Structure formats: structure tokens, C-alpha cells
Amino acid sequence: MSDKKLKLVICWHMHQPEYRDLQTGEFQLPWTYLHVMKDYVDMIAHLEAAPEAKAVVNFAPILLEQIEDYARQVGRYLHDRISFKDPLLAALVAPSIPSDPDARLKLVKDCMRANRERQIGRYPTFQKLVKMAEWMEQNHDALSYMNSQFISDLLAWYHLAWMGESVKLTDVRVKRLIAKGSGYTLHERIEIVEVIGEQLSTAICRYKALARKGRIELSVTPYAHPIMPLLIDIKSTLQAMPDAPLPELDHYPGGEERVKWHLKHGVETFKRFFGFTPRGCWPSEGAVSTETLKMLSEFGFDWAATGGNVLHNSLRLSGIDSVSPHHPFRASGTGIPCFFRDDGLSDLIGFEYSKWHADDAVADLVNHLEQIHKHDTSTDKVVSIIMDGENAWEYFPQNGYHFLSALYKRLSHHPEIQLTTFSECLDQVIEIQTLPNLMAGSWVYGTFSTWIGDVDKNRGWDMLGDAKWAFDKVVSTGRLTEEQLALAEHQLAICEGSDWFWWFGDYNPGEAVSSFEKQFRLNLSNLYLLLGEDPPAYLALSFTQGSGAPAMGGTMRPGIENV
Structure with missing residues (x-):
């Protein structure tokens, strides 16, 4: 055993894709504000409560922008009663329920999208409402008998169940509303919105405050969360999956320039929110290649990180079999240290x-x-625990409150373990090992199989490629104004995000696949319209369906297969 303490870096990646229809500003799915009020505020509360703890928190720039939009919307509603551009929030404060039975049914179904055991089953009244809602879902003719109070209570309970545990324990309004149980008035539902608004308007500031104190390190992901190695060279798929079928698209046109766009705008967005330039980058999905790391180095990043299986594959490729994986490595020719996730612990x-x-x-x-x-x-x-910062906790009792509290307390005072950050490790001049060869891959299995190589995923890439060719053709004509070009570039960036491809494929749950592929087709259609082109007819048709039941609903993947 070394006389030195074991350095431990815990890195939480906070990310939601762009859920807005950028042409209307309407949110298509509510996950951004729900995760703010449940997970992002709880995580910062745990860090605030543990002065000796340190962590790295990584933010996707488009998540930051959506949080800002939601905070602005809540403020406008509370001060001027301007309607929400999120259907669920709008329904929460609506004075009456929809008259259309199908609209009522959609609202009821939306209020059942929560963990059955940990969020719904925890509250007997909410559980009873959900059981009644399920019966109504099976008996469509009963929807016309559903009254306003039933839906009001269902909406209130849904949002109360999604509140962070730190809020439930400290906010007297939330305590009172949970204790009431039923008969929620419009005034009380507006009170819930006030609580939500407070979380939305202060969450980012709380992370910024801890970063200024040196208690946490904040890092960034490229703007819209693209898989950078695939944009640069789609054939990099084959390094870890030599037999993988590829899309008809043999290369993504102008991929290197698009990666630079995402990096530039990602850093600019980060600086606007936090006031400084980030030193580190968690590449979207931990997806790296030699060219990707070179580009990150050129952009001035001090470190990057990825999955443990990328290191294992790279060591095998380099003919190295007797080196500790608990170190940063610098791949030959890249110029940037890379930390590797301990997949087992994560x-x-x-x-x-x-x-x-x-x-x-x-x-x-x-x-x-x-x-x-x-x-x-x-x-x-250096042991690196890197994982999703939001989706795990709904499976824990009390949103992981007791686990995270005990974790930070125990690690903060352990005589042989030092909680630290990636930048602190580098500032302490730790040894950086040399990696002769890097095999391109991601934190999921060390491959890109979650995003490419499947029939439906490949179809998505071909659709994206068609849109990029159309973009390049229109831009080359010079007919777009500067403002039109900026809007089109932004819309293209959203289409390039990794999340759409994550969900394509029949092994995923049907509802999630449907939601995300519909959003992907909407994003592509909006791009064509911004270019002044008619969207291809195929964008009106669904191209992938899901029927699977993966662990944790598919929102997370293990780093190691068969976990």
C-alpha cells in the first residue's frame, strides 16, 4: 500500500437533450424541469452539506439554456400570468380540465411517468389516484366522468412526488401540501409552481458558488451533446466493432467543422452561465478517438475523461497488460491527459x-x-467514478438521500481516501502514463454500439446526413442572411445530438422510442424549413419502434456488458 492517500474523483454528468420545438419554443417533454427540482437541487444540497467533500460536476450547455428558459417562464407566469410553453406546467395551473377525452387521457398518462415503487408507491394517496387513472385508461368511456378535482390532485401529487428530498425535508409549503393529501386548490397548485420556480432560478447559482469556493470543479460537454468521433469519422465505429454494419452515409460532411462549432459554442455557453472557462471536458457519452482528443487539446482543455473499457481496449491494442488502470493516460500525439472511469464501481x-x-x-x-x-x-x-447525475436516484429510497449523505460523510473523513477533482490531480503533478494507441469508443462497453450499427440507428444517421447535405447546398448559394444562417446552424446542432440515436432500436421501451424519434423527425423538419426547403416525405413517418424493457428504463447503460 502506498503511503499516499488514494485519490478519488466523483464526476456527475448533468445532461438533458433539447426538448423544445425551437420554432415555437414549446417543450415537448418535461424532463428538464423535473430533474432540476428532484436531482440537480438534491445533488448540490448534498455537496453544500459536506464541507470536506469535493466532486466534479459536468454540465451540457443545452441543459443550462433550458433551465434558464424554464426559470424565465415561471417568473413570467407568476408576475404577469403569461402562459407556460410546457403542457404539464400549464395544466398544473389551469383553472379547468380539457374537455376532449383524449386530451384528458394524455394528461393522466403523463402524470403516471414516475418510478412506481419509489415515487408513486411511497405515497398511498398518490398510489390510489394512479390506480384509478389506470382503470380509466382501460375504460375510455369513463373519461367523460373525470372531474377537475381528480386531475388537479393527480397533477399536484405528480409534482410533489418529483420534488427533491432536500426540498421535502426543509420547505414548509411542500411539507404542508404533502400532508394535505387531496382537494388541492388552484392557489395551492400555484404554490407548487412557486417552489419549482425557486429551484429553477437558484440551482445554477448554487453550483457556481461552490465552484468559486473551490469545493467543486465544473466541466463542460460540447454544445448539443454530439458523438464527436462519429462526426469526425463515422468509420471510427469499426475500431472497436470491426464487423458492425454502417449506414449508407460513408462520412458525415464537414464533420470536423461541426465538432469545432459544438466545442466553441459549448464553452461560450458555459462561460455565460458560470463566468469562467472550464478546464475539463467530459466528451458527450465519453466518446473519444485520437482525433477527438487532439481537437480538445487544441481548444485548450486540460483534461478529458472516458470509459474504462476504452482504456482496456487501448491497452490491449498497444500490447500492454501489466499497468494499473487507475491513472490518467496521454494517448500518443494527443497532448491531453485522459482519465478513465472505473466501470465496476460506477x-x-x-x-x-x-x-x-x-x-x-x-x-x-x-x-x-x-x-x-x-x-x-x-x-x-486516481480512481474515477463517473456517472449520470440524475437518472439513478429515482430507483433509490428517498431519491438517494441517505446513500449520498452517508457517501460524502464517510469519504470526507476517511484516513486513506482523498476526495479531489481532475484539475486538482493535475495541479499536484501526478504521473501521467503514456498510451501508445487509443482505440475509439465510448463509456458504454467501450464501443459506439449504443448510437450506430443497428438498422434503426443507421437509418437515423442517413436521415441526418441527408439534412446536412441540404444544409451545405443551401449555405453554398449564399441566400441565407446572417441571422437565418445562425438559426439553421443551431437547429443542425440539435439534430446532431447523441440522445436521438441512443433511443432508436426495438430493445428500448416503446413510449421512450416513440417520443425521441418523433422529436428527431421534428428537429430535422424544422431544419429543412429554416433552409427554405420542403422536408422529405419520409419525415412524416415513424421509422423505429420499441418493445424492450431494459434495466432502469433504458435511461442509463452499464459501462460493462451484461451488468
């Missing part, structure tokens, strides 16, 4: 510990870290 948090008692889970994680420190005799060890 997946334990994401997929296993929600089933354990919080104290047992924390004890198990600490034991794993102690064993690494004991048996890995190399110096300057």
Missing part, C-alpha cells in the same frame, strides 16, 4: 446499490476503494 452505484440499505452500500463501496489502495501498489493512483 455501475455498482448506478445499477446495484439502489437495492441495498444505504449504510451497507456505502460500506461496500468504501471496501472496494480500500482494496484498490491496498493491492494497487503504483504511486499517484
Whole structure:
């Protein structure tokens, strides 16, 4: 065992794709504001409550912009009663329910999109309402008998259930509303919106405050969360998946310039919100290649990070089999250190510990870290736990409150473990190993299989390629004004996001696949309209359906297959 403490970096990646129809400003899905009020405020509350703890928090720029939009909308509603551009928030404060039975049914179904055990089952009154709603869903003719109070209570409970645990424990309004149980008035539903608005308007500032104090490091992802290696070279897929079928699109036109656009606008957006230039970058989905890392180095980033299987594949490619994985590595010719996720430890948090008692889970994680420190005799060890910052917690009791509280407390005071950040590790001049060859891949299995190589995913790439060719053709004519070009570039960036491809494929849940492929087709159609072109007829037709039941609803993936 080394005399030095084991350096541990916990990195939470906060990300939601662009859910707005950018032509109307209407939000198509509510996940951004729901995760703010449940997960982003809880995470910062845990960090605020643990002065000795440190962490890295990574933000996707389009998430920051959507939080800002929601905060602005709540302010306008509360001060001037300007209607929300989010259907669920609008329904929460509507004085009456929709007259159309199908509209009522959609509203009822939207209020059931929560974890059945941890969010719905926790509250007997909410559970009773959901059971009644399920019966009405099966008996469509009963919808006309559904009254305003039923839907008002369902909407109120849905939003109360999505509140962060730190808010439920401290906000007297939320405590009172949960205790009331039923018969929520319009005034009380507006009160819920006031609470939501407070979380939306202060969450980013709270992260900024801790970063200024040196308690956390904030890092960034390219603007709209694209898979950079695939934009640069779609054939980089084959490095980790030599037999993968590729789309008809043999290369993404102008891919390098598009990656530079995402990096430039990502950093600019980050600086607008936080007031400084980030030192680190979590590439979208931890997707890296040699060219990607070169580009990140050219943009001035001090570090990047990716999945552990990328390192394992790269070590094997380089003929190295006896080196500790708990180090940053610099791939030859890239100029930037890269940290590698401990997939086993990260997946334990994401997929296993929600089933354990919080104290047992924390004890198990600490034991794993102690064993690494004991048996890995190399110096300057850095263990990187990197994971989704929002989607795991709905599977934990009380939104992971007890687990995270115990985790930070135990690690903050452990005599052999030092909570730190990636930049602090580099500032302490730790040893950076050399990696002769880097195999392109992502944090999921070390491959790009989650985004390409499947019939439906490849179809998505071909549709995106068609739109990019149309974009380039129109831009070359010079007929777009400067403002029109900026709008089209922004819309193209949204189409290039990774999330659409994540959900394509029949192994995913049907509702999620339908929602995201519909949004993808809408995004592409809007791009064509901004270019002054008619959208292709195929964009009116669904091209992928889902019928699977993956772990955690498909919102997360393990870094290691078969977990």
C-alpha cells in the first residue's frame, strides 16, 4: 500500500437533450424541469452539506439554456400570468380540465411517468389516484366522468412526488401540501409552481458558488451533446466493432467543422452561465478517438475523461497488460491527459446499490476503494467514478438521500481516501502514463454500439446526413442572411445530438422510442424549413419502434456488458 492517500474523483454528468420545438419554443417533454427540482437541487444540497467533500460536476450547455428558459417562464407566469410553453406546467395551473377525452387521457398518462415503487408507491394517496387513472385508461368511456378535482390532485401529487428530498425535508409549503393529501386548490397548485420556480432560478447559482469556493470543479460537454468521433469519422465505429454494419452515409460532411462549432459554442455557453472557462471536458457519452482528443487539446482543455473499457481496449491494442488502470493516460500525439472511469464501481452505484440499505452500500463501496489502495501498489493512483447525475436516484429510497449523505460523510473523513477533482490531480503533478494507441469508443462497453450499427440507428444517421447535405447546398448559394444562417446552424446542432440515436432500436421501451424519434423527425423538419426547403416525405413517418424493457428504463447503460 502506498503511503499516499488514494485519490478519488466523483464526476456527475448533468445532461438533458433539447426538448423544445425551437420554432415555437414549446417543450415537448418535461424532463428538464423535473430533474432540476428532484436531482440537480438534491445533488448540490448534498455537496453544500459536506464541507470536506469535493466532486466534479459536468454540465451540457443545452441543459443550462433550458433551465434558464424554464426559470424565465415561471417568473413570467407568476408576475404577469403569461402562459407556460410546457403542457404539464400549464395544466398544473389551469383553472379547468380539457374537455376532449383524449386530451384528458394524455394528461393522466403523463402524470403516471414516475418510478412506481419509489415515487408513486411511497405515497398511498398518490398510489390510489394512479390506480384509478389506470382503470380509466382501460375504460375510455369513463373519461367523460373525470372531474377537475381528480386531475388537479393527480397533477399536484405528480409534482410533489418529483420534488427533491432536500426540498421535502426543509420547505414548509411542500411539507404542508404533502400532508394535505387531496382537494388541492388552484392557489395551492400555484404554490407548487412557486417552489419549482425557486429551484429553477437558484440551482445554477448554487453550483457556481461552490465552484468559486473551490469545493467543486465544473466541466463542460460540447454544445448539443454530439458523438464527436462519429462526426469526425463515422468509420471510427469499426475500431472497436470491426464487423458492425454502417449506414449508407460513408462520412458525415464537414464533420470536423461541426465538432469545432459544438466545442466553441459549448464553452461560450458555459462561460455565460458560470463566468469562467472550464478546464475539463467530459466528451458527450465519453466518446473519444485520437482525433477527438487532439481537437480538445487544441481548444485548450486540460483534461478529458472516458470509459474504462476504452482504456482496456487501448491497452490491449498497444500490447500492454501489466499497468494499473487507475491513472490518467496521454494517448500518443494527443497532448491531453485522459482519465478513465472505473466501470465496476460506477455501475455498482448506478445499477446495484439502489437495492441495498444505504449504510451497507456505502460500506461496500468504501471496501472496494480500500482494496484498490491496498493491492494497487503504483504511486499517484486516481480512481474515477463517473456517472449520470440524475437518472439513478429515482430507483433509490428517498431519491438517494441517505446513500449520498452517508457517501460524502464517510469519504470526507476517511484516513486513506482523498476526495479531489481532475484539475486538482493535475495541479499536484501526478504521473501521467503514456498510451501508445487509443482505440475509439465510448463509456458504454467501450464501443459506439449504443448510437450506430443497428438498422434503426443507421437509418437515423442517413436521415441526418441527408439534412446536412441540404444544409451545405443551401449555405453554398449564399441566400441565407446572417441571422437565418445562425438559426439553421443551431437547429443542425440539435439534430446532431447523441440522445436521438441512443433511443432508436426495438430493445428500448416503446413510449421512450416513440417520443425521441418523433422529436428527431421534428428537429430535422424544422431544419429543412429554416433552409427554405420542403422536408422529405419520409419525415412524416415513424421509422423505429420499441418493445424492450431494459434495466432502469433504458435511461442509463452499464459501462460493462451484461451488468
